[in-house]
Amino acid sequence: MSKNYKSVGRWWNDSSIELVEIDGEVYALGGWNGERYGNCWKCTGKYNMEASEEEYEIMPIYEKIDEDEYEIIGYEVI
Numbered sequence: 272m273s274k275n276y277k278s279v280g281r282w283w284n285d286s287s288i289e290l291v292e293i294d295g296e297v298y299a300l301g302g303w304n305g306e307r308y309g310n311c312w313k314c315t316g317k318y319n320m321e322a323s324e325e326e327y328e329i330m331p332i333y334e335k336i337d338e339d340e341y342e343i344i345g346y347e348v349i
Contacts, residue, residue, distance in 0.1 A: 275345040283320050290314060293329070293346050300329060307331070307349070 275294055282288035282299050289300045297319045302310030307330040313323040332345040 279319070282314075283318075290319060291346060293348060298327065298329060298346075298348070311348075 276291045279290045279292050279297055282290060282301075290297055291300060292298075297314040298311050299314055299322065300308040300311055302308055307328055309328050311327040311329045312325065313327070315321045315323055328349040330347045330349060331343045332347055333341040334344045336342050
């Protein structure tokens with residue numbers, strides 16, 4: 272399965288928040304609860320420095336590589 276995302280950096284106001292491009296849209300991944308990111312938003316404007324008003328939940332999709340090793344191969348926007 273091919274990846275549907277690419278990492279594009281960190282949120283300008285909080286470097287702990289990763290930015291990923293998923294199917295052509297850039298999202299900020301916030302609010303990790305151990306299963307999914309529950310406080311995400313689309314990044315808009317010049318240089319992706321503005322946050323959308325809408326919030327999203329985003330769940331990583333994993334592929335098993337080895338017995339105890341998994342790799343993120345995509346994200347599902349819920």
